[in-house]
Amino acid sequence: MLFEPQYRHDNKAARVAMTLFRLTQAIKKMTQSESDQAGLSPAQIQGLLFIYHTRSDVASVGNFADMIGSSHVTAVKIINGLMEKEFVQKDKHPSDKRITLLQLTEKGFVMARRLQDWGSSLEEVMSQMSDEVLDHLELGLGSVASTLQKNGHLVVSEPCLGCMHFQPNIGDGNEPHYCNLIKKYLAHEATLKECPEHTPKLRGE
Known part of the structure; x- marks a missing residue:
């Protein structure tokens, strides 16, 4: 139904969804052009x-x-x-x-x-x-x-700061930070990298 014009006319969610779909097509075209220049997909x-x-x-x-x-x-x-x-x-x-x-x-x-x-x-x-x-x-x-x-359709990777599992500055030496998820102390440089397990803190935490 998403591709039916009359359906989109009467359905705001469908109109927005089609706009997002068209944007993905445009972004795909733009990134493909940049990728061709690098000789990679x-x-x-x-x-x-x-x-x-x-x-x-x-x-x-x-x-x-x-x-x-x-x-x-x-x-x-x-x-x-x-x-x-x-x-x-x-x-x-x-x-x-x-x-x-x-x-x-x-x-x-x-x-x-x-x-x-x-x-x-x-x-x-x-x-x-x-x-x-x-x-x-x-x-x-x-x-x-x-x-x-x-809904399980997207993974958002972010650095440690702002993650509910991250405890900054509780360790010593070269690994001052701690991750409660993996039960491991981390160097500061490591916390600046992205992590697919990043879970944003709830407001007020």
Whole structure:
């Protein structure tokens, strides 16, 4: 029914949903153009940036699959393609051999650094809007993302700050922070990386 014009005319949720669908098509076109310039697919670039920005102990194949909304098999194929280009290497998780962790090679690290501006064409479009419009968009799209996340359709990775599991400055030395979820002390640099298990604090906490 979403693609039926008359149905959308009488249904606000359907109109918004169609707008979001059309936006995803436009974003796909824009990122594909940027990816072609790098000689990689959008999924491969997402893989490199996922490993680059994610805390090393949670940069797994499974979490990558969740992040891009794909099956585990598809994620493995993407990573294997990056391994063939000598951008990525795999290692077993030290405490759970069932989990495969991903690391950038030196060559992959250089490429990931080069890709930090990937997606800039979309940012340039957004920068043409007024602050007032962006404020409304941020609020509305935040609600969409939150609902999708609650329904299991979206994984939102963020750094430790603001997570209900994060306890800052309770340790000593090189690992001053603590994560209640994984029961582990963390270096400050590690807490600045993204984590797919990030759970925002409730207001007032």
